[in-house]
Amino acid sequence: MSTTTPTSDVARSVPAALTSRTRPKRPGPLATTWTFTWRAMLKIKHDPDQIYSSFILPIMFTLVFTYLFGGALAGSTGDYLQFLMPGILVMTVIMINMYTGISLNTDITKGIFDRFRSLSIWRPGILVGALLGDALRYTIALVVVTALGLLLGFRPGGGVLGVLGTILFLQLFAFCLGWMWNAAGLVLKSPESVNQLSSVVLFPLVFASNVFVQPETMPGWLQVVVNVNPITHAVTAVRGLTGGTLTGEQLTWALVACGALLVVFAPLSMYLFRAKSLR
Amino acid sequence: MTVVEPAIETSGLVKVFGETRAVDGVDLVVPAGGVYGFLGPNGAGKTTTIRMLATLVRPDAGTARVLGHDLVREPDEIRARMSLTGQYASVDEQLTGAENLILLGRLLGFSKTQAAARADELLDVFGLTEAAGKQVKDYSGGMRRRLDIAASVVVTPDLLFLDEPTTGLDPRARNQVWDVIRALVAAGTTVLLTTQYLEEADRLADRVAVIDRGRIVAEGTSGDLKRSVGSGTVHVRLSDPERRQEAERVLSGVIGGEVKPGAEPNALSVASSDLERVGSALVELSRAGIGVTGYRLDEPSLDEVFFALTGHPADVDEKGEESAA
Incomplete structure (x- = not known):
């Protein structure tokens, strides 16, 4: 070979791969969304550590609250566990939920978000697909935490159907709450700041709810906070579902809470998304 | 008509971030075909200009036509025929190389099988077959760049934006990227690349625009620029x-x-x-x-050209701000 040969194999083989310019038909909204869902599921496959770490906090809270405070709060640890588990299930989903915002922010800061935005695709699919992909994450975590509860003596009166209903309802709740984290992911500077915001927002929200205790003994002003907290309504619905005692009113309030989150944060996220670019 | 429409034509493009006029009235004509170099130091406005032209940032003033379409009114028509490789690798670090290319193929509308076949083909020609199943976070800088460019050519674009494609690469990896760019041009793609490296513009670009503090200070072939300096x-x-x-x-x-x-x-x-x-x-x-x-x-080297045009050397970055006389 002469000294003027191109410097790499790349130079000889690339031209052949570039001759085809056939562009397939632009994918529809469903196909686009499904592709982003697939991407989110691949991330779970490649990074299972994130799943493990998502159990740790709920498991810790279950053990600490049941065995340390359970007797004092409900007379016996067994009774308290029946009360606590539904709350812990909601908390499990909430704690994983913020990863939605962290992954979106990582996409933005690392640059791949720009590539997605430079494609001619149905853009909400980027956000919706990621939220749907997270559903797998929630399901895995909920199954593990429920199994732990059963092991410790949690006996849901609603049976298998109640537990399945809970998982289904919490998917909806997480999908709606996830838009809050999408908005945060679009506004904040770095994945770390999303993480910090989540601890500042989540802990007060989880404690100022009926996850750990019924609000009757709280001061009046705090009861007001607890009653407007969407988490409270989600927990009430899950208690109803797992206990087999769900009333129409409880379900309605829970769905209103989901709807409120969706109506506020989904348009806000899409607005922030568009504000970043042309249309 | 025998006159080919330019790939990019801008008039008075402006982008303001707070107090800074990052891009301050850029007029550009990038002919179709070949490599157009966009040369300037850090913070000169190269990346912002590219991001505007790639429909990622809305200009505050001015107009632009990209591939014959209005930048603000018809961004989707532009997106359908253009690709962007950003300054930082715009691929998913958690996915494997193959998964990244399949993801792009699917988003462009290929079926699962077609996307996988195209991914294999690209991994092969970009020398990444062995690393196909590895997560991108374990790739070297050069591999990441090649994957990034491969992701931009899943469907060969008519216009490719490359933002500092060789920054941080060793000479071997840099030469490979240059080869890829030449191959793309041979296949008929117009490449607009930004660079801080004068040598890169000199080697690759048919025409060069020198940008400094948000303005184009010179434009022409690198020969023209050198002659203008004397x-x-x-x-x-x-x-x-x-x-x-x-x-x-x-x-x-x-x-x-x-x-x-x-x-x-x-x-x-x-x-x-x-x-x-x-x-x-x-x-x-x-x-x-x-x-x-x-x-x-x-x-004269482009370094000297840059100095003669702007009154300061090309490697000044933000922290090296000096008050030009």
């Missing part, structure tokens, strides 16, 4: 170092200007592009009996 440099090597001072007088007498001693004791250099005068200076040296073992005529 002088190249003549380097002369003497057989007898003892006679350097004598030679210096002869050269400054004929050519004029400042004659500088070179690093070696027998070397001299003087700025000039006037071949006639250089010729007569060499004749004068031989008349004076001063032996010349060699001489070389250098074009």
